[in-house]
Amino acid sequence: MTALLDVAEFSKLFPVSGASGTGSLSWAGLKRRFQGGPEKLPKVYAVDNVSFVIEKGETVGLVGESGCGKSTLVRALTRLIDASDGSVKLGARELTLTPAREFASDPDRARIQMVFQDAGESVNPRFTAFDAIADPLRRLRKLSGRTLRDRVETVASQCGLPPQLLTRFPHQLSGGQRARVGIARAIAVEPDLLVLDEPTAALDVSVQVVILQLLQRLKKELGMSYLFVSHDLSVVKLLCDRVLVMYLGKIIESGPAMEVFEHPLHPYTQALVAAVPRFGEDGAERLRLSGEPRSPIDPDPNVCRFYGRCPRGTNACKTTMPELRRFGARQVACHYAEDFLPKPEPQATS
Amino acid sequence: MTDIATSPPRESSLTALFKHSRYVLGENPVTGFAFALFVLIVLASVFGPHIVPYDPLASDTTQALKPPNAHHWFGTDQLGRDVFSRVVVATRLDFFIAIASVALVFLMGGLAGVAAGFFGGWTDRIVGRIADTIMAFPLFVLAMGIVAALGNTVQNIVLATAIVNFPLYARIARAEANIRRDAGFVEAARLSGNSDWRILSFQILPNVFPILVVQMSLTMGYAILNAAGLSFIGLGVRPPTPEWGIMVAEGSAFMVSGEWWNATFPGAALMVAVFCFNLLGDGLRDMVDPRRRT
């Protein structure tokens, strides 16, 4: 059966302009620019050769620290920006063949939608809640008049928004209400894949619960798949079936969410999990990451991206880039993954 | 619903706008005063010619240079024309010049700036160079040059004022569009199937408009002063058309000999009008920007 979304060897590179330390303002940099043309400019490897699959009805989590490339990946998947390399297949259709600019008028536009992090920013301050939810329905489903009004009210009530709130502007709504508007707008056109970019990051804990439960319910009701981007591992653990961990543009670990967090295999994931504050634990120093991530500009393709920050770093780590290897349902990109695999249960002796 | 705050139902947006406007005007007495003055100016422009006691063009040399008295509240000028009538009738022309200049520069500069800020690339470069060229000249000299080249008509004065203010509007509009280019709601609009042009017109422009409104109010004051200045040096409106600038110009010759009313009353009218437009800027923005609504 074809997966809903199939991403293969996907990369997105950005040319760097005037970045300090890369020499583009220096004489050597200028020489390189004039002699080599645009291909020779230093590039930020925002997303580097990423491959994964999202099945129908699945919730896949995407975690990683800021600068790991998850925002870029998400914007590329939702066709707001173009790929540099690789393929993104929606069902049988190859999406990278259509430039992002032209995708707005594409019939498949409605199949992938997004819920943004800060609903206050993602709704035009001059639009009422009604206008915001109606916009995709007008543009993508060509609804108007009575049909439009009915559909907006239906979707709004599905998301727990009473009709009297629809005439309000974003600044007149609470954080939770704004989040509901963002969700209502995204599901109004019944997408197959919903990308959620930290949808509850700006919300109080009590409101977050309600919104997460709403998202869970909507997924079942409408049969959508979710790509849930978040830095909050506790939330990802509760909501997601599988999780992908990104670091500096690469996927370094993936697997069932519970397993990855209970038993992380990659040293970065281990540090990430150790850093999350848990009830009933004190803050005694455990595994801590030192320093800053390596530069994403023109990284050495033979050096593991985590080398230098990893508590372990051997010769192998700086001469060969670890590939994403499969261990059952898990995948890890580390030369020493075997050391952390759960030991098989000893055979019971009779 | 655990997070639905209780509040009264909303009325229609027109009633809301009216209520909000009343609130804004009431809260800040200065804005209220400026608005009242503005209404006065509008009334003077519309009804002025019909209600003035004398024909502004009728000259009566026997009555020349009479100081303010019961028959002529602002006195008479060197041709015996009633200064009061001329000042009131001139309101229409000066107000028209102000409104027309501002409308024209908003269209030209606002649209060009928004396109430059949103699309970047060549659009940005071309608009930038045009603005730079205009800014290379001292602005009043440029206005003089345009009017001198094209002729002393009201249309050319309006055009000259608009051109001279183009860089300012383009710059403001460009900056605002640039900030919003990557805003969440623009991305959301793309996801909803909006083309770039729709985004520009329906998402970006309505957000840029309130910021330009304040500038427009200030420009109205400047436009009148510009026209007055051009008239003062003879490049503006031609006599005998009543216009505050020309009246100040002609009247200034009589200041030394003591006939102060010729220049002072039109000058005071100029001052009041510019003062009013400047104060109005903030009030207008408060009314137009929905974020300020409670």
Added chain:
Amino acid sequence: MITANANTAPALSVEGLCVEFRTRAGIVRALDNVSFSVGKGETMALVGESGSGKSVTAYAIMGILDPAGRITSGRAMLGGLDLLHAKPSQLAEVRGRDIAMIFQSPRTALNPIRPVGKQIADVLIRHGNVPRREAPEQAVEMLRAVGITDPARRAKAYPFEMSGGMCQRVMIAIALAAKPSVLIADEPTTGLDVTTQAVIMDLIGDLASKMGMATIFITHDLALAGQRSARIVVMHAGHVVENAPTNELFAYPRHPYTAELIAATPDSAASLDELASIPGTLPDLRRSDLPPCRYSERCPRKIEACAQPLPQAAPGATHIVACWNPLPAPTLGAPILVASAENVA
């Protein structure tokens, strides 16, 4: 983590703080009778959701409330000085030298046009009694102490050239430069990655214990508060609802709101369905008819007694609950003095 010794005087003691804001839509009674104290060297967390008044409390103590805000009553005793009624000149002396604050978004809290080394040196000169000539060198030392690599070079950098985590370290360096006895940290790690958060919280903890400094963490993250502080003060709608040592608070939360807050935190549940949201909404703080207990209208344990003014805390109590019908305490275990309907004479 150090817990307060009941015999020594607290480093900072807030008593009966009430704050109002004048807004377009009426007077907002943001804080009502907020009281707590933090002992020398103790780490305390002030926890609450948005609208609870936790940041307003900090701003009121530091004297940097919004001009529309007014402190209508209360005291904040730092040493012998009441911060809320001190003269501006006294406040200027004390802020930075005896009490310091770090803010939520580090890059915007730093002066963008001044190199970070100079910003630290300013504090050293003003409050640390360091001669002007020696200040730059000591500033570099401070940068080293907060874990910034290559501090001599970084001292000349501007905030926009540094990452969020590094800016936060600089802010900590500025706050701690004159070795204050109390540090207020207002959501110091919101917006930082969880790995950076851990490192920053470690740093604050280390420096605080080295310097014997009392710390007040303001956060909405209950798990983080639990990990890093010896005592937690829970706020709701401008009231302190519970004040207890961390272990006790999590083992047996007594205020219904605290219990609901714990139950709503994702870490506490094994599945999404087990998470419970908190019923009701925050009351509108502009109302003149607010009930004495601002949680009562949404509280499932509301009883008739809840219409009365809240119970006063017994002096010397270590676990304070502002509730007439709190969740039951265990009968055995550490003695607790709780002011509630049970032991009011």
